[in-house]
Amino acid sequence: MSDRASADLIAALQTVARAQPEACALRLPGGRLTYGQMTERIRGHADALREQGLTPGALVGVDVSRSVPALLDLLAVMACGGAYLPLDPAHDPEQITGRAKPHFLLRDATLVAFAPDEAPITDGIAYVMPTSGTAAASKLVEVPHQAVLHNLAALNQLTEITPEDHCLLLAPLSFSSSVRQLFLPLLHGASVVVADETQRQDPDALLALIATEHITSLDTVPSLLTLLADTQAPAALAATGLIRIMAASEPIPAALARRWTTLLPESRFFAMYGLTETVGIAAAHLVTASALTGDGYLPIGNPLPGTHVALHPQEEEPGDGRSEVLAVSGPGLARGYRYQQGEQDTRFVTREGRRWHLTGDLARVDEAGRIVLTGRADHQVKMAGKLVDLNAVEAALRTHPAVLEAVAVPLTAPDQDPRIHAAVQLRPGHLIDDSAHPLRHLEAQLRVLEANPPETTHMYEEIYRHRVYERHGIVVPSDATVIDAGANIGLFSLSVAQRAARVLAFEPCPPTYQLCAANLLLNAAATVQLL
Incomplete structure (x- = not known):
């Protein structure tokens, strides 16, 4: 793994490893790797991939069903000058590979050609990340190394991760949040603890991991914070070493922030806003007591250094007459969508000499001058960090032979996570007969x-x-x-x-x-x- 003339994520990891080779970088379910050991493992794995034919500019679909080996796979792919495409068996990988056309597929350290004749990737792309949601409706976001490096450096001006921190990697590698949860700590010399599947899904196991590994920084979705607060004893949560809570990927109820700041009065609670297309966090703020006096959801916060946010009028007038589409601009934007030029032209626009991403989130300015989210301009809703396409929900309901028509709507209440409610019109003769109970x-x-x-x-x-x-x-x-x-x-x-x-x-x-x-x-x- 040679040093690079141009900065990228692997070169940045090398720099940290040279400064502290004996410090713990990764705490894995099967053991630990220092920064020196991690870079050596990446180097050896990259050499093996080159021997199998991997060259710079290749897009590699990486099976991420097993997070620990997949973690080293994707790092080795980038070390070869390639870009990775995470493939999760639970999210229709055949659909994703058919649209993304990666040059190779990688599983169990074996490289298999898939679409070798496709043009190589350019512009320093680090990865191609499918947006959350159904595979057919997801977008394939091409993200450059430089955008990631900029956003992480800007974010840490607020969060202040240090080499003394122990941070959790909770997000699946097929989600863009995993990039932040992995590289934000590593690029600042901290230790990353990789949670296994059980610990991700079992709040008791997760709390035990937080305690035994002396986790100081928890970066996750609000719904998981709600689950932890609902299922764990306040004394057990207060006894952890958490000094930093970072919530993102879905609207954050003010009541949830109040709850955690009460549980951990010495910790800092960061509310963050971002999308895959904004290469992670675009706006964030440290939640203060003054921001927690009301109900509803927290504002998105202040743009990160170098990032701009603005409200752009919708093409169609919103229902409340006040909301506009939230747009983000800056050096942290993705390059665009792979093989989706129509979507790219719609979502990535240039106005007055500045390139913007139209997020699809509706927002307005509240009485205090803060930007608050009010919904979506499309038929989608974000739940547990995932964009759920309500059209897809309705289409799935219509496949049932008893269903004539279906409608799905998001319902939100103050200080509660959004929920999807659906109603169906049944075909004649199916009023009761096709009920879930005979x-x-x-x-x-x-x-x-x-x-x-x-x-x-x-x-x-x-x-x-x-x-x-x-x-x-x-x-x-x-x-x-x-x-x-x-x-x-x-x-x-x-x-x-x-x-x-x-x-x-x-x-x-x-x-x-x-x-x-x-x-x-x-x-x-x-x-x-x-x-």
Whole structure:
């Protein structure tokens, strides 16, 4: 791995490694690598790839299903002067490779030709990152080394990562956040702890990792911060060594920032805004007490040094009459989209001599002069750091044979994560028959949705045929009020309601409660009140 005349990410890592070769660079599930060992591993892996035919200018699709070997794969690809394309088996890699046309595919240290006759990549591209969302709708963003280096240097003027920090790599390598979580610490001499799949998904395991590895900096999505705060004891969170919380990739509720600053009063909470096309963070701010007095979402913050943000009018007038499209300009922008010239011409525009990226996010200036996000100009919503295409959600619902039409909408509430709600219009004859729970026609003119057919049969026989609750002379007058505690799917309540008596029904299990509510509605049990 020779030194480079022109700066790139690998050359920058070399510089740090020469300054502190014995410092810990990577803490992996299977061991640790110092900066010196890491650069040696990269050099050896790069040499092996060159022997297999990898040359500068090649785009390499890297299988990132196993994060530890994939991490060294993508670093070695860049060390060869190539660019990497992360391929996650969970996100339709065939669709991505078919559109990106990488020269090679890399898995288990083996290089396989894919589209060797494609033109080589140029302009110092470090990687081609698919935007989040469905594979077919994602964009393939070409990101230069220089843009990454600029943004990370600018961001660290705010976050102040130092060699004493221990930082988590939580984002999958197929997400653009992984670039920041890996290179921001490494380029500033810190140690990166690579979380495994279990630790990413299990809050107990994640908190244990944070504690045992003495993590000082946590960079993640607000939804994960919410999960940690909801599931972990405040004392356990307060006992960690976290001094820096960095939230990005989705709107950040002010209540969440309040919660974490209360849990960790000595830590600093950074709210950040950015996209794949802006090569990570474009605007950020250290959240202060004055910013936490209201509800709703935090503003995007101040542009990083060298970056400009502005509000551009929409082509179509927004629904609230105030929101405009948020645009970002500066040396940190991506080069554009690979093989998507139409999208590039729409999203990357030049106005008054400055190149802008139109993010698709709607925003407005609030009373305090701050830019706050208000939604999307397209039919997408960001959840858990991913852009979800609502058109794709609706199309998936329409594939069901019972569905005639579908609509999906984002619903947001103050201080809550956004959620997607969907409604469908069913085809004639499918009103109930294609429900997730089978509809069963019983005697006594009953129709019920059931979760457990044998249990339904047993309860029906007990209540309607054997009338076990009417033994010993028990009579229910029409003006009586009956309490049904543990109503299950509602058969006993329905039997009482047929006599016009009033019923107060209780069912503590949420899924069963939903079935009970549906059955009461199906059978027009107006005298039953489900509590």
